Amino acid sequence: MRLMQRGRVDVTLRGQTLRAAVRPITGLLSARRYGEYVQDMLRLLLPCDTALSPGEKMEIGGCPYVCVSLRTLNGHVQADVRRCGK
Numbered sequence: 001m002r003l004m005q006r007g008r009v010d011v012t013l014r015g016q017t018l019r020a021a022v023r024p025i026t027g028l029l030s031a032r033r034y035g036e037y038v039q040d041m042l043r044l045l046l047p048c049d050t051a052l053s054p055g056e057k058m059e060i061g062g063c064p065y066v067c068v069s070l071r072t073l074n075g076h077v078q079a080d081v082r083r084c085g086k
Helices: 028-040
Strands: 007-013 016-023 041-047 057-060 063-073 076-083
Antiparallel strands (some): 007 016, 016 041, 041 076, 057 063
16 A cells, blocks of 8 residues: 655756645545556645646656646645656
C-alpha cells in the first residue's frame, strides 16, 4: 500500500519555479480513470495565474511529470500529473 503524499513541493514549469500543494488522488472513480498509473499520479494545487495545459511537461523534485488533466477553480488551479520518463 502506498503512502499518501501531502505537503508542498517546488514545481519547475518552463524554467520557472512555482510552489504547489500536493494532495493525493482519492476515490474509486479517479483510480479507474488512471488505471495502472494511479501510483505515479499527484494532484497539484497551483496559484490561480498559472498557465498550464494538458500534455505539458514539468519537473517535481528532480523527476519528470506530465499534466494529464486540469481544472480551474476559484483561487487555484488543480492539475493531475503523471510521472513519466525523461
